[in-house]
Amino acid sequence: MQENHLSADGPPLGTRAPSGLSPAAPSLPAQGGTGRRVVASGIGTSSEPQKVGSVGVKIALFDLDHTLLPIDSDHAWGEFTIARGWVDPADFKRQNDAFYAQYQAGTLDVYAYVRFATAAICKQGAINSIAAHADFMRATVQKAIRPQALELVRAHQRNGDLVVIVTATNEFVTRPIAQAFGVSHLIAVELERDEQVGGSGWFTGTIRGVPSFREGKVARVEQWLQSRDLAWDSVHTTFYSDSMNDLPLLEKATVPVATNPDARLRALAVERGWRILDLFNGPPAD
Numbered sequence: 001m002q003e004n005h006l007s008a009d010g011p012p013l014g015t016r017a018p019s020g021l022s023p024a025a026p027s028l029p030a031q032g033g034t035g036r037r038v039v040a041s042g043i044g045t046s047s048e049p050q051k052v053g054s055v056g057v058k059i060a061l062f063d064l065d066h067t068l069l070p071i072d073s074d075h076a077w078g079e080f081t082i083a084r085g086w087v088d089p090a091d092f093k094r095q096n097d098a099f100y101a102q103y104q105a106g107t108l109d110v111y112a113y114v115r116f117a118t119a120a121i122c123k124q125g126a127i128n129s130i131a132a133h134a135d136f137m138r139a140t141v142q143k144a145i146r147p148q149a150l151e152l153v154r155a156h157q158r159n160g161d162l163v164v165i166v167t168a169t170n171e172f173v174t175r176p177i178a179q180a181f182g183v184s185h186l187i188a189v190e191l192e193r194d195e196q197v198g199g200s201g202w203f204t205g206t207i208r209g210v211p212s213f214r215e216g217k218v219a220r221v222e223q224w225l226q227s228r229d230l231a232w233d234s235v236h237t238t239f240y241s242d243s244m245n246d247l248p249l250l251e252k253a254t255v256p257v258a259t260n261p262d263a264r265l266r267a268l269a270v271e272r273g274w275r276i277l278d279l280f281n282g283p284p285a286d
Contacts, residue, residue: 057230060156061221061249062183063241064167064174067259068149070280073141073177074117074169075100080136086120106245110213111206114170114189118205121172126202129172137176145180148279153181156238166221166239166249168213172203187212187220217249240277244268 065072078096082089095116102108121129156163164185165178171188178186192206212220225231232252239246239253242260247268250256258269259277269276 057235058161059235059237060161060163061239062165066242071144073173076140077173081120110211114207115205122205166217215248218252
């Protein structure tokens with residue numbers, strides 16, 4: 001379930017707006033001279049985008065890994081725990097590769113994956129885990145955040161949009177990354193804590209509530225809207241994602257943007273006339 005991290009300040013890129021942006025969308029950063037553009041036309045009826053009446057609130061929703069970040073934060077954190085000696089390298093790689101293959105195939109058991117992905121921090125406890133994550137941010141995430149990704153977020157913020165990161169990676173890994181992007185609204189996989197008498201108050205490895213994965217992203221965004229007395233038909237939502245796993249939320253959004261899309265999502269976006277944004281270095285190799 002590759003979805004990842006990163007943070008770092010960097011100078012904004014140019015503010016050239018690619019063709020086809022809706023009036024509600026801010027200007028996007030120039031694409032680093034790659035010559036790529038946002039592909040846009042009318043949104044295909046098969047996508048059944050959310051109908052919007054009188055819109056008072058504009059919301060920019062961002063997937064994290066391979067969308068705002070050119071890496072997968074969960075995978076990178078796993079590699080970091082290997083380097084720390086917290087997990088057995090061979091066994092961890094074998095299991096992680098198997099889970100990632102399931103993620104790519106759309107068959108991931110997210111509950112089993114989160115138990116696996118959080119086992120090390122559950123064992124290490126809060127003090128060691130939080131200190132290690134700070135090192136992880138400095139060593140890995142800060143180097144991975146790209147100026148054009150920061151500028152895209154900031155463009156929406158300057159436009160007055162509410163900016164929300166919606167990720168299938170757990171809250172421990174992603175909250176500091178969201179903060180590094182200057183985003184206060186994070187919808188991530190939430191984790192249960194040991195609140196029993198005599199318990200540590202630390203994570204148990206169990207998911208709390210609805211996991212923000214596939215259809216769960218729609219449910220969690222809906223919960224977030226309701227907590228602010230908002231509804232789908234009273235907001236304008238733009239959702240950026242790289243993955244077919246996010247198809248339910250892409251189809252729900254007012255404006256779906258296939259961002260650094262995988263091959264299947266790229267083909268679907270072309271078919272439906274969705275916007276395509278290659279934020280980093282063009283389409284991934286098949």
